[in-house]
Amino acid sequence: MAEARDSQAVSRANIIKTLYELSVISVTKGLGTYKKSLTYLPDNVLFDVYRQLYKEKRLCLLSQELTHMDVFTRMLKVRDRRTDLLQMFQSLMDHGTKIANDIVVAYSICCLEVLKKPYAKKEVINLGLRLGSFLCDSGWYVESEEALNACKNLCIMSNCQEYETPESLCRTLDCCHKLLHAQTAYCSFRGAAETHELALATVKKLEVAGYKDFSHAALYAEFSVLFFIRGEYDQAYRWSVAALKELKPSLPARITIDVLRQAAKSCVVKREFQKAGLLIRQAVYLARDVFDIDHPKYSDVLIDYGFYLLNYDSIVNSVSVYKTALEIRKRIFGKMNLRVAIAHEDLAYALYVQDYSSGRFTPANDHATKGIEIMEKLLPNEHLMLASAKRVKALILEEIALDTALTTEEDLLMKSEDLHLSALQLAQTAFGERNVQTAKHYGNLGRLYQSMSRFDEAEAMHLKAIKIKEELLGSDDYEVGLSIGHLASLYNFHMTRYRDAELLYYRSIAINLKLFGKSYSGLEYDYRGLLHIYIETGEFDKVREYQDILNRWKDLRTQHAESEDPPIDLHKRPEPIQKVIDTFFTM
Structure with a gap:
C-alpha cells in the first residue's frame, strides 16, 4: 500500500510539472495577449516564460523583452538560474543583437533619472552592482566596466552630497571590487589603477571612522589579481595573504572561492606549492559543493587548478582539468x-x-x-x-x-x-621594459632566433630576459632558471661555448632541484645538455656520471607518474574555511 501511495504521489508530481510546463508554453504562444499580466507573475515563473522563448529560438522577441530594464532586473533576482540566464544572454549576442550595450544604455538612463528621484539612488546603485557583476560573469567586460563606472559615479556623488556613512562607503568598496574585477579581466590597467586608488582611499576613510564590521577579502583578492596580471608577484602575494586574513565563515561562498584560488595562484608564482595545493583544492571542492559542476564558477576554479598542476609538473592532470573547464564554458557560452x-x-x-x-x-x-x-x-x-x-x-x-x-x-x-614581436610590443606598451611579462617575451624570441640560426640575436634576447628577471625576482627564481637553461642550450649546441654552458646548466639544475625536487621533468634538458658537452669535450668519466644521473631521473619520473592521484577526488568535501586558513599560516 505504501509503495502504491508513493507511486501515486510521483505520478501526481509529474502531472503537475507537465501542467506547469504546458501553462508556460501557452503563455509564450500568446505573449502579446498576456503582456500586461506578466508583471504579476513571480520572478521565477516569469523567468521560465522567457526561458521557453529561448528554447523555441524566438530570439528577436526575447531580446525585445530583456532589454527592458525592469524585466532584466527581475531576471537578475532569480539567482539560482544564473547559468540559464548566461546561456540566454550569450545566445542573443551570438544572434547579432546588441543586448549588452542596450542594457547598459538603459541602466545609464536609470542613473540620470536618479537626479530627479534621489530616493531611488540606493536601489539604482544595487542594480548597477548586480548588472555589472552579471556582464562580467558573461565575459562582456567592456559593457560591465561601463555599467560599473556609472554605478561608481553614483556612489561618489552619494558620498559628496551627504554625510559619508559606513553604509555608503561600503557600497563604494563593493563597486570598486566588481569594477576592478572587470578591468583586470579586460587588461584595462589605467582604469584599474584609478579604481585601486579610490578603493584604498575609501578603506582609509572607513578606518578613520572606526568602522570594522566589513570584510575586505574580496577587494584585496582583486588587488592581488591586478598585480598578478601586471607581473608584480610580490605585491600579488602580499595582497592575497591580506585577503586570506579577511576571510570569515559568514562570507558568501563565491567570495571565499575567489580568495582561495587567487591566493593559490600567487603562491604558485612564489613557488609555495604546498600552500598553493591546499588552497586550490579547497576552492575546487567548495565550488563543486556550492555551485555544482556545470557552473561557470566551477570552470573558473578549474582553470586556476590547471595552472597550479602545470606549474607543479603534473602535466597530464593539468591537461585533463583544462579540458573539463573548456567543455563547461563551451556549454554555457557557446x-x-x-x-x-x-x-x-x-x-x-x-x-x-x-x-x-x-x-x-x-x-x-x-x-x-x-x-x-x-x-x-x-x-x-x-x-x-x-x-x-x-x-x-x-x-x-x-x-x-x-x-x-x-x-x-x-x-x-x-x-x-x-x-x-607583436606580443613583445603589446607587453612593452602595457607594462614597460622592466617587467616579468616583457622579459618572458624576450626569452621566447631568444629561443626562436636560436631555431632560426640567428645566434647573436638569440644571445642578446636571453641576456635581456635574465637581467630583467634577476632584478625583479631574484637570482634563484624559476623564471631565471628557465632563461639560464635556454642560454646554456644556445652556448652548448650552436656556439661551442661549452664551459659557459656547463656553468649555466649547473645553476639551472640547482634552481630546479631546490624548487621541484629530483623528479622534475625540466631536469632532463639540463642533464642531456651536460652529456652533450662532455661527449664533445671527451670527458668520459663525466659522461658516465651524468648518464647514471639521467637513468635515475627516468626511474624517478616513472615513479612520479605512477604515484600521481587523480586531480579531483570525487568524494572529497571542503574543509571549514577557518581550518584551511589556520593550516595555511602554520605551513
Whole structure:
C-alpha cells in the first residue's frame, strides 16, 4: 500500500510539472495577449516564460523583452538560474543583437533619472552592482566596466552630497571590487589603477571612522589579481595573504572561492606549492559543493587548478582539468565568447608542454588558433589579451617548423617571429621594459632566433630576459632558471661555448632541484645538455656520471607518474574555511 501511495504521489508530481510546463508554453504562444499580466507573475515563473522563448529560438522577441530594464532586473533576482540566464544572454549576442550595450544604455538612463528621484539612488546603485557583476560573469567586460563606472559615479556623488556613512562607503568598496574585477579581466590597467586608488582611499576613510564590521577579502583578492596580471608577484602575494586574513565563515561562498584560488595562484608564482595545493583544492571542492559542476564558477576554479598542476609538473592532470573547464564554458557560452577563448589558450599551452617531447602539436595548435580567432573577432586590434595567445601560438609554430620541410619551416618561423614581436610590443606598451611579462617575451624570441640560426640575436634576447628577471625576482627564481637553461642550450649546441654552458646548466639544475625536487621533468634538458658537452669535450668519466644521473631521473619520473592521484577526488568535501586558513599560516 505504501509503495502504491508513493507511486501515486510521483505520478501526481509529474502531472503537475507537465501542467506547469504546458501553462508556460501557452503563455509564450500568446505573449502579446498576456503582456500586461506578466508583471504579476513571480520572478521565477516569469523567468521560465522567457526561458521557453529561448528554447523555441524566438530570439528577436526575447531580446525585445530583456532589454527592458525592469524585466532584466527581475531576471537578475532569480539567482539560482544564473547559468540559464548566461546561456540566454550569450545566445542573443551570438544572434547579432546588441543586448549588452542596450542594457547598459538603459541602466545609464536609470542613473540620470536618479537626479530627479534621489530616493531611488540606493536601489539604482544595487542594480548597477548586480548588472555589472552579471556582464562580467558573461565575459562582456567592456559593457560591465561601463555599467560599473556609472554605478561608481553614483556612489561618489552619494558620498559628496551627504554625510559619508559606513553604509555608503561600503557600497563604494563593493563597486570598486566588481569594477576592478572587470578591468583586470579586460587588461584595462589605467582604469584599474584609478579604481585601486579610490578603493584604498575609501578603506582609509572607513578606518578613520572606526568602522570594522566589513570584510575586505574580496577587494584585496582583486588587488592581488591586478598585480598578478601586471607581473608584480610580490605585491600579488602580499595582497592575497591580506585577503586570506579577511576571510570569515559568514562570507558568501563565491567570495571565499575567489580568495582561495587567487591566493593559490600567487603562491604558485612564489613557488609555495604546498600552500598553493591546499588552497586550490579547497576552492575546487567548495565550488563543486556550492555551485555544482556545470557552473561557470566551477570552470573558473578549474582553470586556476590547471595552472597550479602545470606549474607543479603534473602535466597530464593539468591537461585533463583544462579540458573539463573548456567543455563547461563551451556549454554555457557557446563558441564566440572571450571566456571560451581564454580556456582554449590555456589548454593549448598545457598541450604544448605535454607534447613537447613527442612533437605532436596538432591539438595544441588547433586550440591556440581557435583562441586567437575568437579574440580577434571580439577585441580591438592590438589588445593586450592577444599578446599571451600569440605567444602560445608562436611557441607551437616554432616546434612544428622544426619537424617540417625547409621551405615550410622558414614560413612558419617567420610567422612565429611576427607573433612574438607583436606580443613583445603589446607587453612593452602595457607594462614597460622592466617587467616579468616583457622579459618572458624576450626569452621566447631568444629561443626562436636560436631555431632560426640567428645566434647573436638569440644571445642578446636571453641576456635581456635574465637581467630583467634577476632584478625583479631574484637570482634563484624559476623564471631565471628557465632563461639560464635556454642560454646554456644556445652556448652548448650552436656556439661551442661549452664551459659557459656547463656553468649555466649547473645553476639551472640547482634552481630546479631546490624548487621541484629530483623528479622534475625540466631536469632532463639540463642533464642531456651536460652529456652533450662532455661527449664533445671527451670527458668520459663525466659522461658516465651524468648518464647514471639521467637513468635515475627516468626511474624517478616513472615513479612520479605512477604515484600521481587523480586531480579531483570525487568524494572529497571542503574543509571549514577557518581550518584551511589556520593550516595555511602554520605551513
